Amino acid sequence: MKITVVGSINLDLVATAPQLPRAGETVTGATLARHPGGKGANQALAAQRLGAEVRLVGRVGDDAMAEEALALLEAGGVDLSEVETDPEAPTGVALIAVDPSGENQIVVAAGANHRMTATQLPARIEGALILQLELPLDVVEAAAGRATDFVCVNLAPAQPVSDQLLRRADLIVVNETEAAFYGEVLHQGGGRVVTTLGARGAVMHQRGGEIARAAPPKVAAVDATGAGDAFVGAICVALLEGMEAEAALSFACAAGALAATRPGAQPSLPTRAEIETIITGT
Numbered sequence: 001m002k003i004t005v006v007g008s009i010n011l012d013l014v015a016t017a018p019q020l021p022r023a024g025e026t027v028t029g030a031t032l033a034r035h036p037g038g039k040g041a042n043q044a045l046a047a048q049r050l051g052a053e054v055r056l057v058g059r060v061g062d063d064a065m066a067e068e069a070l071a072l073l074e075a076g077g078v079d080l081s082e083v084e085t086d087p088e089a090p091t092g093v094a095l096i097a098v099d100p101s102g103e104n105q106i107v108v109a110a111g112a113n114h115r116m117t118a119t120q121l122p123a124r125i126e127g128a129l130i131l132q133l134e135l136p137l138d139v140v141e142a143a144a145g146r147a148t149d150f151v152c153v154n155l156a157p158a159q160p161v162s163d164q165l166l167r168r169a170d171l172i173v174v175n176e177t178e179a180a181f182y183g184e185v186l187h188q189g190g191g192r193v194v195t196t197l198g199a200r201g202a203v204m205h206q207r208g209g210e211i212a213r214a215a216p217p218k219v220a221a222v223d224a225t226g227a228g229d230a231f232v233g234a235i236c237v238a239l240l241e242g243m244e245a246e247a248a249l250s251f252a253c254a255a256g257a258l259a260a261t262r263p264g265a266q267p268s269l270p271t272r273a274e275i276e277t278i279i280t281g282t
Contacts (some may be wrong), residue, residue, distance in 0.1 A: 001126035001240050006143040007040015008113045008134035010057045010092040011069040020099045035264035036072045039132040042226050046233025046269045048078050055079040059112040061091040072266045086112040102221035102260055108215045118142035144168045154232050173232050201253050204245050206232050210246035216253035217278050219261045226265030231256035254279050
């Protein structure tokens with residue numbers, strides 16, 4: 001199974017603190033860690049760890065952070081031949097605050113991600129394609145237009161997109177906040193729409209009607225960063241393998257739950273064996 005991911009690449013600076021700050025508040029006593037991240041990179045590695053052959057198309061800066069941001073992707077076997085280095089912009093950085101329950105706050109400085117243009121895209125994208133909205137929208141829409149097969153669009157972070165992109169998507173993935181932002185336009189195309197519900201699992205609709213629902217296994221959450229990206233990678237792999245809707249949702253919910261049990265985005269992404277173990281309880 002071949003998947004192309006066109007998406008963002010970041011280095012995450014994660015401060016784990018006793019509590020998340022309110023507006024204007026300073027919280028002390030945090031510990032700092034650095035992890036590779038970015039929605040595109042996370043979803044690429046998530047799918048690769050679950051058995052797909054993944055190519056990532058993205059952009060980093062000509063700086064020391066780029067090596068850190070790409071380290072786990074390279075070690076995991078993701079094809080990075082289409083990742084370009086921008087000499088004039090830094091590698092993207094996400095500033096993440098996490099509390100003891102795993103809740104987080106994230107601010108992203110996009111850097112080189114937002115300097116990507118459609119000229120960097122392959123003229124024709126064979127196989128499956130996964131997209132998110134952390135790149136310029138014209139790049140996202142151009143990529144969808146060049147795809148020849150299955151297209152998944154993770155509409156995050158929420159922002160206005162064209163009807164053409166929504167209609168082209170075979171699978172749309174949103175969380176509850178994003179679902180509220182887009183409303184009924186999500187269901188105007190013929191593709192499937194999955195809404196993640198946090199600890200309550202996920203639900204799949206097609207043409208506005210519910211076709212499947214699943215709950216995640218119970219876990220002790222440590223850091224929710226990357227859990228949504230683990231879900232996206234897993235649901236795409238599951239559906240491309242031909243799993244039925246409910247089984248695919250269960251598989252993806254387990255991936256997201258496992259990712260929340262470990263700190264960091266990419267370091268937390270589960271293997272297939274881990275997902276199968278937690279689903280079967282063996």
